[in-house]
Amino acid sequence: MSRVVVIGSGLAGLVAANRLADGGADVVLLSKGIGGLQLGQGTVDVLGYTPERVTNPIKAVTKVDKGHPYAAIGAQGVLTALSYLKELVPDLLVGDPEANYHLPTAVGALRPTCLAQPSMLAGNLKAGSAVVVVGLRRLKDFQPELVAGNLARTELPDGGRVSARAINVDAVAREGEIDSSGLVFANAFDDPAFRARFAAMLAPQLNDGEIVALPAVIGLKDRQAHQDLSTQLGHPIFEIPLPPPSVAGLRLNQALNARAQAAGVRMVSGVRTVGFTADGDRIRSVRNATVPAEREYRADAFVLATGGFEAGALSMDSYGTVTETLFGLPLVGAENTPLIHGDYWGGEQPIFRVGVAVDPQMRVLGNGQPVYANLRAAGDLIAGSSRWSEKSGDGIAAASAVLAADSILKEL
Amino acid sequence: MATDGLEFAGHSLSRASLDACVKCTICETQCPVAAVTPLFSGPKYVGPQAERFRNGESVDHSLDYCSSCGTCTLVCPQGVQIAELNSQARAVMKADHMPLRDKLIGQTVLMGKVMTPVAPIAKAALNNKPIRKVMEAVVKVHEDAPMPPPQSQTFEGWFRKRPTPAGPFPRGPVVFFHGCAGGYFEVETSKKSVEVLEYLGYQVIVPKQGCCGLAQQSNGLFKGATKDVLKLCDDLRSAGKDLTIVSSSGSCTGMLKHEAHEIMGVEDERLKDVGTRIVDMMEFLLDLHEAGELPTDFAPIGMKVPYHAPCQLKSQGIGKPALEVLRLIPDLEVVDSGAVCCGIAGTYGLKKEKYEVAQAVGKPLFDMVKATSSELALCDTETCRWQIQKSSGVRTEHPIYLIHRAYGLS
Ligand SMILES: Cc1cc2nc3c(=O)[nH]c(=O)nc-3n(C[C@H](O)[C@H](O)[C@H](O)COP(=O)(O)OP(=O)(O)OC[C@H]3O[C@@H](n4cnc5c(N)ncnc54)[C@H](O)[C@@H]3O)c2cc1C
Ligand code: SF4
Ligand code: SF4
Ligand code: SF4
Numbered sequence: 001m002s003r004v005v006v007i008g009s010g011l012a013g014l015v016a017a018n019r020l021a022d023g024g025a026d027v028v029l030l031s032k033g034i035g036g037l038q039l040g041q042g043t044v045d046v047l048g049y050t051p052e053r054v055t056n057p058i059k060a061v062t063k064v065d066k067g068h069p070y071a072a073i074g075a076q077g078v079l080t081a082l083s084y085l086k087e088l089v090p091d092l093l094v095g096d097p098e099a100n101y102h103l104p105t106a107v108g109a110l111r112p113t114c115l116a117q118p119s120m121l122a123g124n125l126k127a128g129s130a131v132v133v134v135g136l137r138r139l140k141d142f143q144p145e146l147v148a149g150n151l152a153r154t155e156l157p158d159g160g161r162v163s164a165r166a167i168n169v170d171a172v173a174r175e176g177e178i179d180s181s182g183l184v185f186a187n188a189f190d191d192p193a194f195r196a197r198f199a200a201m202l203a204p205q206l207n208d209g210e211i212v213a214l215p216a217v218i219g220l221k222d223r224q225a226h227q228d229l230s231t232q233l234g235h236p237i238f239e240i241p242l243p244p245p246s247v248a249g250l251r252l253n254q255a256l257n258a259r260a261q262a263a264g265v266r267m268v269s270g271v272r273t274v275g276f277t278a279d280g281d282r283i284r285s286v287r288n289a290t291v292p293a294e295r296e297y298r299a300d301a302f303v304l305a306t307g308g309f310e311a312g313a314l315s316m317d318s319y320g321t322v323t324e325t326l327f328g329l330p331l332v333g334a335e336n337t338p339l340i341h342g343d344y345w346g347g348e349q350p351i352f353r354v355g356v357a358v359d360p361q362m363r364v365l366g367n368g369q370p371v372y373a374n375l376r377a378a379g380d381l382i383a384g385s386s387r388w389s390e391k392s393g394d395g396i397a398a399a400s401a402v403l404a405a406d407s408i409l410k411e412l
Numbered sequence: 413m414a415t416d417g418l419e420f421a422g423h424s425l426s427r428a429s430l431d432a433c434v435k436c437t438i439c440e441t442q443c444p445v446a447a448v449t450p451l452f453s454g455p456k457y458v459g460p461q462a463e464r465f466r467n468g469e470s471v472d473h474s475l476d477y478c479s480s481c482g483t484c485t486l487v488c489p490q491g492v493q494i495a496e497l498n499s500q501a502r503a504v505m506k507a508d509h510m511p512l513r514d515k516l517i518g519q520t521v522l523m524g525k526v527m528t529p530v531a532p533i534a535k536a537a538l539n540n541k542p543i544r545k546v547m548e549a550v551v552k553v554h555e556d557a558p559m560p561p562p563q564s565q566t567f568e569g570w571f572r573k574r575p576t577p578a579g580p581f582p583r584g585p586v587v588f589f590h591g592c593a594g595g596y597f598e599v600e601t602s603k604k605s606v607e608v609l610e611y612l613g614y615q616v617i618v619p620k621q622g623c624c625g626l627a628q629q630s631n632g633l634f635k636g637a638t639k640d641v642l643k644l645c646d647d648l649r650s651a652g653k654d655l656t657i658v659s660s661s662g663s664c665t666g667m668l669k670h671e672a673h674e675i676m677g678v679e680d681e682r683l684k685d686v687g688t689r690i691v692d693m694m695e696f697l698l699d700l701h702e703a704g705e706l707p708t709d710f711a712p713i714g715m716k717v718p719y720h721a722p723c724q725l726k727s728q729g730i731g732k733p734a735l736e737v738l739r740l741i742p743d744l745e746v747v748d749s750g751a752v753c754c755g756i757a758g759t760y761g762l763k764k765e766k767y768e769v770a771q772a773v774g775k776p777l778f779d780m781v782k783a784t785s786s787e788l789a790l791c792d793t794e795t796c797r798w799q800i801q802k803s804s805g806v807r808t809e810h811p812i813y814l815i816h817r818a819y820g821l822s
Contacts, residue, residue, distance in 0.1 A: 033489030174450055177450040269731070292687040
């Protein structure tokens, strides 16, 4: 069996590892820590703003500029990845690649996203709906007055508005704690008895026909928790993702990790990959900084899914020089000056577009040629997109991972 | 020269890592203790945040609820040495008022030596409720805490008394390290490891060996632990230079590989030498397999067993080698527990005030074990095995058991 090493366990690394294992490769997944999934919303953004608000993400993908990751990935690459993601976690992600949902955020704005969790879907609101935003007194990361106020004054993508009001429930997630984290609440909501108590406190405060908005803490393990709560309340409910610790993101991270493990992926976590050996134009092995002696991992092919600046895959020194920290790969976009401008509220920071250039097989390019024949990149490391403002990071990560994996599988 | 443990604790490299914390909360979501009790405010608060306010003694006494399982350090994407910071701060906090109990259960060799010859009596005593009640009251070890199974023969006794194996040993010599538990309580694990190594063609050398000091270290007794770990390095080095040291005691291996250095700041050539030569038993077998040198003519074992990778193995950064090796046995279905921690974390779960917390930490694991098999569970470290077996009621052994069996040795 051929060995493939994937480095990084964010969305890109996890998708690549699953895909490779499904295709019959012997996969080792190396990562120095948990990736970005549980810092996000637990949804899959494909393209949200170009900068106009996007309603059909696949159509928008075909129109990106040359140099954008989606130019190399293509619409078909995104479609394959989205259907693969839905296959990987069938009870967790649903959606139509041709139509973005517009889901309320924890500040009450509407955010375009492509795949979402079933527990969030009732948040794709119609004009004229009545929403009641329910806060938990002991959860400080969700302020229902803020959400309801902003939601009520937001025009929906198709025109029209909703009405929204805020209420609070003082449910005790854990005795002895007046300030519980979202995770503590999620664990409590996994318990049917807690859900029943909560429903009994909330139901009398609801008006007929209202849609109930709740922070995304309605269970971590129990995938039916939101359905059960909705039935008990007799109202549709939807979850609004929170800042980290994001329970919605945790669900996705756990599900993709469990799936990889079930597919036979060997995981080595907690150690940074710090070096490599190459034979001409092929990477032969990478080295982990295992204490006290480094360990070597040989493979036939490698997927570099180490993320961007936040994950330490890219770094900038005090002279403003940006480097890719593992292989020293050539970067594009780094020649722009200034990489960071001083106007906090001003336009986009050019530094976000720095990364590696790739061909349609996701091989890393230097001077238009693959730098190493058996090295592919996936995820944040790929140059040319300001993911947070475009809402494109998840789609790029998943699609580049699938393309990298598929082209490796073809070669093995 | 070994640095003084407590001084090191205040001015360590770990402390320098705290500025890398971006407050992402990833560690908070994985800490098994914070998940089950409001008494512990979690790794981010107790580690990089509280550390900023420490000048000598800790301002936050919930620190003592950290079990030192190391999970937070493992998952932190920014390289913050959270668990190490906690262990160091605890050592400072306890410097002046260490409970007698923590001193006692740090002394693993002593406990083993005392208990071995009188094993049947010790066993009776440890299983005896009134005596345990007295223990709980006097030394504050919880009356239901798991206790090591005392044996009537030590590993050393067996190794020296058995007929000398004739060989040949085409693969040459290796040194075997069993740790105190493997010497006094987990005698079967040590025997089976030696027999597998010999079956593979290695000549097994077992030097006289003391304790690695892990139990003292995790209770904040850095001075004694440093002395012990260096003494052990001398013991192991006496068996021969450059030889691979194979260990069936997952937690002690971690102490030698990185904890003595990273937590207590031991800078010593002897430790570096032993640390780079020591490998976990299952890691050793996996490395052989990767090199194409492991015979895989395993007899089928038609069984479904739960496997739990202990924290102290996970923090060695080698993945879960036992899973990979056990997968080579035909018909054997090994199910990874996926659980973070069994709760015992060395000696943490023995303590009266921590017992309930430790049981809650381990509950998802115990439930998983019971749901997977009523016959057998597997885990690489001793205290975790005692904990899993005691709390799930399912017999729990080192993975070498099934390797031994699949090679037809039992
Ligand atoms: C502030 C902000 C807001 C964002 N908002 C959005 C949004 O609204 N919508 C959207 O779609 N995207 C958004 N993004 C982008 C999105 O977060 C990323 O595109 C996505 O998470 C990338 O996943 P990844 O797998 O490439 O990287 P990551 O999730 O960062 O994973 C990188 C992995 O590599 C590992 N790693 C790194 N270096 C090494 C090494 N040397 N050795 C071993 N392992 C290593 C890390 O530990 C980690 O496991 C945002 C990003 C930021 C910073
Ligand atoms: S995981 Fe690391 S960076 Fe994140 S909060 Fe914890 S210590 Fe800080
Ligand atoms: S410092 Fe920057 S990245 Fe961190 S939370 Fe604030 S704005 Fe976000
Ligand atoms: S070492 Fe374990 S118990 Fe202590 S803070 Fe870290 S994860 Fe929690």
